[in-house]
Amino acid sequence: MSVREVSKFLSFVLRHAPEEIGIKLDHAGWVRIDDLLAKSKKAGKRFDRAMLDEVVATSDKKRFTISEDGRFVRAAQGHSIKVELGLVPKEPPQVLFHGTAAASLDSIFATGLEPRGRQQVHLSMDIPTALKVGGRHGRPVVLTVAASEMWAAGHQFWQADNGVWLTDRVDPAFLSFDQSYDHQAQESPGPKL
Incomplete structure (x- = not known):
């Protein structure tokens, strides 16, 4: 193999x-x-x-x-089965990013980011990583997550062994979409993972 x-x-x-x-x-x-x-x-x-x-x-x-x-x-993370990674809640950076497909935006802004088939929502520290993740699902777009505001409001975050940030869900109020990231995706969609 x-x-x-x-x-x-x-x-x-x-x-x-x-x-x-x-x-x-x-x-x-x-x-x-x-x-x-x-x-x-x-x-x-x-x-x-x-x-x-x-x-x-x-x-x-x-x-x-x-x-x-x-x-x-x-x-390190990404489980759809129940495991307890033993991670300690950690204060996140001011913003984190979530890559997704453009076709998912309406649904996400209606209900927020939910783990779907995983245990938690996965967030990236940088835009290029988020673009790569979003590219797996269609035309990639990047959402900005107001992580420090979420933390201040009592939401917990964890950082997996590999640096991926995890949270249980992200309400629409903490999400924004900057079309300049969408423009970057169109110019350089990155590799499909």
């Missing part, structure tokens, strides 16, 4: 469907690496510890975390 194939496979089993290969994640999303490798092999997905280490080290989004003792691995 290539690095990309292993990364996609790990995203699937560590975020959404561990039961597909017969592994069990603990309450914090960790699985023993030896168990993951053995069950992956049994499911026809052959890769070794060196490949796993390469995937973790080279992931542009730092999707995975290996435990300090080197025996466990988990997805």
Whole structure:
């Protein structure tokens, strides 16, 4: 398997469907690496510890975390299954960004940003990252989230191991759309992830 194939496979089993290969994640999303490798092999997905280490080290989004003792691995965020990452609430920067498809704007400004199939809403610290995320769903646009205002109003934020900011939802009152970001997307849509 290539690095990309292993990364996609790990995203699937560590975020959404561990039961597909017969592994069990603990309450914090960790699985023993030896168990993951053995069950992956049994499911026809052959890769070794060196490949796993390469995937973790080279992931542009730092999707995975290996435990300090080197025996466990988990997805840094993005779970659709219930896990408790053990993150401590943290004061966010003044603004954060959310990339989405232009076709979703009416719905978002009606109901806000909701986790949908994930546990929490994912927010980026910069516009280029948000544009890449939005590009996965159609013509990308970037929403600005008034994160410090949300924090002051009592909303909690967490920062995942890979730097992605998480919150439970974002009300429309804390969202704005700057068309200059839309213009940037049209000039340079970025790679599809």
